[in-house]
Amino acid sequence: MKKPDISLWWITIAVIVLIVIPVVTKSPILRESVFLILLYMTLALSLNIILGYTGYVSFGHIVYYGIGGYVTFSLIYFYGINLIVAMIIGGLFAAAIAYSLGQAILKLRGAYFAIATIGVNEAVKALVNNLDAIGGAEGLYFNIKVYNAYGGAENAIWLSYYLMSALIIITLIVNWYIKKSKFGLGLMAIREDEDAAIILGVDTRKYKSLAYMLSALFPGIAGGIFFFKNGNIEPENAFHLVKSIEMIFMVMLGGFGTVTGPVLGALVYERIRGLLLINPLFKNLHIAISGVVLLLIVLFMPSGIIGYVREKIAKIRRYIE
Amino acid sequence: MIDVWVDSIIGGLLLGLVYGLAAIGLNLIWGVMKVINLSHGAFMALGMFVIYLLFTAFGIFPYFGLVIVIGLGLVLGMLTYFVALHRVIDAPELSTLLATFSVSLFIIGVGTFVFTTIPYAIDISLGSISFGNITILGTKVATGLISIAFTAILYVFLYKTRLGKAIRAVSMNRVAAELMGVNTTFILALSFGIGIALAMSAGALIATIFPFTILSGGVYELKSFVICVLGGLGSPLGALVGGIVLGMIENVVTLQIPTSYVPVIEFSILVLILLLKPSGLLGGKV
Amino acid sequence: MILKVENVTKRFGGLVALNKVSFTLEKGEILGIIGPNGAGKTTLFNVICGVYSPEEGRIIFSDVDITGLPPFKITRLGIARTHQVVKPLNDLTVKENVMVGACFGKSYMGLEDAEKIAEGVLDTVGLKERSELLAGKLNVPEKKRLELARALASQPTLLLLDEVLAGLNPLEVSKMLEVIRKIRDNGVTIMMIEHLMHAIMNVSDRIIVLDYGAKIAEGKPEEVANNPKVIEAYLGDPDLALKLLKKEG
Numbered sequence: 001m002k003k004p005d006i007s008l009w010w011i012t013i014a015v016i017v018l019i020v021i022p023v024v025t026k027s028p029i030l031r032e033s034v035f036l037i038l039l040y041m042t043l044a045l046s047l048n049i050i051l052g053y054t055g056y057v058s059f060g061h062i063v064y065y066g067i068g069g070y071v072t073f074s075l076i077y078f079y080g081i082n083l084i085v086a087m088i089i090g091g092l093f094a095a096a097i098a099y100s101l102g103q104a105i106l107k108l109r110g111a112y113f114a115i116a117t118i119g120v121n122e123a124v125k126a127l128v129n130n131l132d133a134i135g136g137a138e139g140l141y142f143n144i145k146v147y148n149a150y151g152g153a154e155n156a157i158w159l160s161y162y163l164m165s166a167l168i169i170i171t172l173i174v175n176w177y178i179k180k181s182k183f184g185l186g187l188m189a190i191r192e193d194e195d196a197a198i199i200l201g202v203d204t205r206k207y208k209s210l211a212y213m214l215s216a217l218f219p220g221i222a223g224g225i226f227f228f229k230n231g232n233i234e235p236e237n238a239f240h241l242v243k244s245i246e247m248i249f250m251v252m253l254g255g256f257g258t259v260t261g262p263v264l265g266a267l268v269y270e271r272i273r274g275l276l277l278i279n280p281l282f283k284n285l286h287i288a289i290s291g292v293v294l295l296l297i298v299l300f301m302p303s304g305i306i307g308y309v310r311e312k313i314a315k316i317r318r319y320i321e
Numbered sequence: 322m323i324d325v326w327v328d329s330i331i332g333g334l335l336l337g338l339v340y341g342l343a344a345i346g347l348n349l350i351w352g353v354m355k356v357i358n359l360s361h362g363a364f365m366a367l368g369m370f371v372i373y374l375l376f377t378a379f380g381i382f383p384y385f386g387l388v389i390v391i392g393l394g395l396v397l398g399m400l401t402y403f404v405a406l407h408r409v410i411d412a413p414e415l416s417t418l419l420a421t422f423s424v425s426l427f428i429i430g431v432g433t434f435v436f437t438t439i440p441y442a443i444d445i446s447l448g449s450i451s452f453g454n455i456t457i458l459g460t461k462v463a464t465g466l467i468s469i470a471f472t473a474i475l476y477v478f479l480y481k482t483r484l485g486k487a488i489r490a491v492s493m494n495r496v497a498a499e500l501m502g503v504n505t506t507f508i509l510a511l512s513f514g515i516g517i518a519l520a521m522s523a524g525a526l527i528a529t530i531f532p533f534t535i536l537s538g539g540v541y542e543l544k545s546f547v548i549c550v551l552g553g554l555g556s557p558l559g560a561l562v563g564g565i566v567l568g569m570i571e572n573v574v575t576l577q578i579p580t581s582y583v584p585v586i587e588f589s590i591l592v593l594i595l596l597l598k599p600s601g602l603l604g605g606k607v
Numbered sequence: 608m609i610l611k612v613e614n615v616t617k618r619f620g621g622l623v624a625l626n627k628v629s630f631t632l633e634k635g636e637i638l639g640i641i642g643p644n645g646a647g648k649t650t651l652f653n654v655i656c657g658v659y660s661p662e663e664g665r666i667i668f669s670d671v672d673i674t675g676l677p678p679f680k681i682t683r684l685g686i687a688r689t690h691q692v693v694k695p696l697n698d699l700t701v702k703e704n705v706m707v708g709a710c711f712g713k714s715y716m717g718l719e720d721a722e723k724i725a726e727g728v729l730d731t732v733g734l735k736e737r738s739e740l741l742a743g744k745l746n747v748p749e750k751k752r753l754e755l756a757r758a759l760a761s762q763p764t765l766l767l768l769d770e771v772l773a774g775l776n777p778l779e780v781s782k783m784l785e786v787i788r789k790i791r792d793n794g795v796t797i798m799m800i801e802h803l804m805h806a807i808m809n810v811s812d813r814i815i816v817l818d819y820g821a822k823i824a825e826g827k828p829e830e831v832a833n834n835p836k837v838i839e840a841y842l843g844d845p846d847l848a849l850k851l852l853k854k855e856g
Contacts (some may be wrong), residue, residue: 002718046477057415104596111357111414112554122543123588130581137581140393182710182718189707193695199690201682201711201761245422252419257698268454288430298416298615299408 002180007321011260012172015041018267019165035161035229035254037270038168042222043243044250044262045171051216051248052256053184053209055107055191059114060121061219061247064094066238067124068220069227072135077140083159084148087224093138094220095213102212103299104275105206114171125239167225171218176259181319187211188257206268212267238302249294255304261319264305324454329572331457335465337568340528341539342468343477343550346519352555353492353512354410356417361399361431361520362542365593368394368524369533370436373443383443383529384463390525391518395533400519402510410509432535442532464526471522472561475515479557488512492555547591552603563601609634609765609796610655615664617647617654617820620684624650625661632765637787637797639811639828641804645839647820648800649691652767655689657681669764675738685713687763689754691770691800697743701734702726703762704742704753712761724843732786744783748775752783758789766790768799772806784810794802816840 019038022031043065050056072090075081081089105116129137150156178184178319186207197203227233246269254265270292276286301308310317323560343365349474352360369389375386405424409416447459479485490498491508501504522534524538548567612631617625624647624819630645632638639730640648653659655666661676667673687708696704696816702725709721709728729735732752737745742753751771756764772780788812791797803808807814808828816824816831818840824831831837 055413057418065434105592108595108599111351111355111418112595112599114414114418115357115550116592117589118543118551119545119588119595123585123592126582126584130579130585133662146516170596176459176548182721183701185707185710185718187710188699188703189696192695192698195658196690196694197695197707198678199658199682199688199694200707200757201679201715202707245419248415248419253417285430287433288427290440291423291428291430294426295405295420296418298423299405302409302416 002177004176005318005321007260007319008173008176010319011133011263012169013230015168015172015263016224019168022161026058033159033270033274035083037267038164039071039072039222039226040250040266040270041263042164042168042171042218043247044085044254044266045168045259046215046218046222047247047261048175048251048256048259049178049187050211050259053187053191053250054089054211055308056197056208056212056247057110058212058215058244059248060117060119060244061126062241062244063121063124064216065219065223065226065240065243066121066128066235067097068094069223069233069238071220072224073227073233074134075139076140076146076222080149082164083224084229085140087163087221087228090224091217094223096218097283098216099209102209104207106212121239121241121244125235128239136233137235138195139232139237142231144231157229160225163225164222167218167221170244172259172263174214174218175262176321178211179259183207185209191257205233251304252302253297253304255299255306255310257306258304258306258310258321259307261304325537325576326454328457329576330569331455332461332506333569334565334574335457335461337565337570338465338468338545338561339523339564339566340471340541340548341564342526342562343520344545344552344564345424345487345524345557346471346516346523346543347542348549348552348555348557348560349475349519350513350516351384351549351585352557353488354406354417354509355414356421356513357408357414358513358516359418359542360425361516362538362540363428363518364394364397364520364538365524365541366432366533366535366538367397369528369537370432370441370522370535371521372525373441376443376445379559383445383525387467387522387525390521394502394515394518394521397521398514399510399515402513406513407506407510412524429535429538431486436535438534438536440532440534441528443528445529458530460529467526468523471519472557475519475557484511488520516518544587545583547587548602550591551601552595554599556601560600608632608688609669610798612651613656613665613667615651615654615666616621616840617650617659617661617663623653623820624684627664628817628820629664629823630815630822630825631800632796634764634789634796635650635794636732636812637791637799637810639807639814640798640800640817641807641831642817643736643801646817646840648817649769650820651678651800651817652737652769652800654687655681655767656686679711682738682761682763683715685762685764686767687712687758687765688763688767688769689758689769692771693750693754694743695745695750695753697741699744700739700751701745702729705729705756708760709762712763712772714762714838721760725756728756731789732851735780745811751775755786763795765796765798769795770800770802772803780806790802 018034040116047061052059067088069091072086075086075089108116126198147153147156150159159298168248189202190207191202192205250265251262253269276282276289282289306320347361350356371390372383372386375381375389376383401424406419409420447463449459450457450558476496479489487503487508490503491505544567548560548563551566552563608631613629615628617624622831642648657678659717662688665672665674668684671684680763705725705728706721709716729738732751732755734756745753755771772783775783784806814820814828814831816837823840824834825836
């Protein structure tokens with residue numbers, strides 16, 4: 001196994017600094033905003049495994065966030081299971097679903113795979129809408145007493161914050177190790193040319209399934225933490241297709257297939273979004289403006305911020321993997 | 322009891338024809354350009370509002386307004402091609418997916434700003450046709466017939482005209498078509514224009530029978546995906562058949578099971594067909 | 608005997624791409640495969656590599672029946688190939704491309720060993736200075752050499768070369784032939800498809816001629832060249848027939 005290099009160190013330290021700021025300042029506003037950034041980073045890095053390394057455009061990836069969220073929420077809601085146990089079960093459940101679905105849909109390539117993933121997300125959303133046992137279209141709401149087990153609502157929110165922090169660090173390190181491993185090399189071979197990869201001896205089916213499974217695991221856990229903190233879960237929030245596309249956008253913005261890219265992309269995206277929403281002039285037009293920004297990036301900077309810098313300045317290439 | 326069934330079947334058929342029209346646009350774009358147009362729904366919504374404004378502001382009766390909608394669709398579609406797609410037409414599918422999605426964001430964003438997300442409706446009546454206990458609204462009949470007419474015109478255009486043949490040539494093999502002297506850039510732009518014109522006119526037709534919001538397009542776009550996959554991606558005739566199947570599912574199946582299960586069925590069909598018979602029920606190409 | 612192909616038939620719809628083809632291959636041999644365009648040469652490679660599984664017949668490699676195995680398993684048993692239309696992994700570096708071959712090939716080694724192997728192989732094919740470049744940036748002859756390097760890095764016992772000489776200038780051809788002989792001298796058995804007659808006649812120990820999916824001749828290069836059936840098959844392809852006749856003259 002490779003030893004961590006400078007590119008992993010600096011990005012990890014940068015994320016830790018970000019995590020520490022709200023803890024030191026005790027500011028709830030900062031905490032909320034950083035929590036969201038950490039969530040985005042986790043989602044973007046997870047998607048990076050299947051999209052960035054393996055080259056499969058999972059367009060409905062948010063489905064695993066929703067599944068993890070629902071499993072975690074239900075376990076706490078119905079059985080009073082501890083959050084940490086529940087979220088791990090939620091993540092594993094999402095990963096298991098991804099693995100078994102992957103056996104089928106990963107046979108599809110290119111746009112066909114993308115459409116199938118949209119179909120999966122919409123089918124699951126529609127199904128949950130009909131499952132009255134877990135709240136149907138109205139969803140589920142925690143009684144405030146649920147948080148008593150965690151020392152009250154305020155403590156529960158901080159716990160969620162720390163768990164999300166731990167999750168992003170793990171996701172980040174896993175991403176780096178994948179990229180630097182034989183497994184990662186095999187994935188990238190699949191991304192570049194799947195037919196060539198299988199002839200070169202890559203067990204493409206197994207590799208794709210594993211990558212898809214891993215890329216569902218972390219969003220599953222993240223969904224569990226998010227909806228626990230939120231106190232409410234409903235199909236429209238859990239399986240929101242636009243969130244899927246936001247994930248892709250973040251990966252693309254930062255530079256897909258890199259480790260630092262999705263982290264940076266998530267940060268920049270959350271900031272842009274925040275600025276647009278605050279500014280009275282842009283507030284009502286923020287969706288349209290996001291559209292223009294996205295188009296400009298797709299057309300003129302397809303390799304993202306990190307990709308762009310790597311192309312332009314060869315010297316620092318090895319510091320930003 | 323039998324009346325209810327007949328009523329539903331006819332209703333499903335008419336609705337399916339409109340769905341099919343929207344899906345044909347999506348399919349043409351896929352067949353010729355290999356682009357999944359994620360702005361399809363947004364353009365459908367745009368078509369709804371254009372026909373609404375033509376009617377309420379200028380008093381143009383919707384079925385005549387359709388001509389304007391088609392013209393506008395052609396122009397906007399070709400413009401969109403040159404602005405958003407031309408640069409990335411040979412890039413991996415992720416680029417074109419995101420490019421068309423960004424166009425959708427733009428339209429929906431501006432649309433939300435102007436119209437907000439409250440529902441609108443076009444209040445027209447063409448009376449109704451009755452036989453026995455069955456009554457069908459005239460507007461529904463009109464949309465069905467117009468959809469068939471548009472599909473027929475498109476077919477004649479694709480198979481009998483020089484330009485249409487060029488479009489089919491590009492869809493079969495772009496490089497070869499280019500070598501044979503076809504201006505492929507123009508053909509790609511035109512195909513996107515036609516696809517958008519179909520989307521907008523389908524939207525306009527739907528607006529004459531159902532209330533709509535600026536976000537309505539999203540639902541119909543997803544339906545169009547299901548239809549295209551059902552009929553076979555790239556096959557216009559398949560799209561019409563797929564549309565009818567979907568219309569039937571919505572109108573007839575709901576006699577037996579709750580409406581809220583319809584999306585579950587639709588999207589399960591989508592995934593299953595992709596897995597089991599990716600060429601669609603009919604197979605084939607443009 | 609390293610490879611035994613027995614009565615292999617492959618159909619695509621109504622088209623019979625391979626019709627009861629049988630032959631054997633001895634260890635350390637260079638076997639040339641020739642035939643007019645569309646004769647089924649590349650299909651034969653695809654069937655041996657597991658890209659297609661044949662409708663009839665068996666393929667035995669080193670005493671293992673590999674008929675219908677998935678391609679990656681066949682690769683790991685020790686068969687490597689190059690493609691007629693090169694398939695570089697564009698966004699990976701030249702060295703990473705070769706490492707993929709080493710990592711997932713017969714030796715199935717780890718990254719660090721693969722890196723060493725890759726460096727050695729790149730030296731052999733003369734791409735050492737290019738190793739940090741993205742593969743997509745190479746020119747066509749370099750990409751051909753990269754194909755070869757990637758196949759070699761998997762340390763195969765049988766190497767299938769699909770038109771590695773096409774598009775090379777005479778100097779590059781003789782260099783490449785040099786490399787191919789060197790590979791054979793290291794104990795690798797080679798099967799090669801080639802249109803350049805003088806080159807393949809020169810380098811092969813034995814030649815098989817395919818036409819319309821069937822084997823129509825087999826033997827030493829000079830025997831094959833004098834075989835009337837072969838000349839007849841090539842007369843459909845005047846350029847090649849002329850080349851053959853010239854060699855005779």
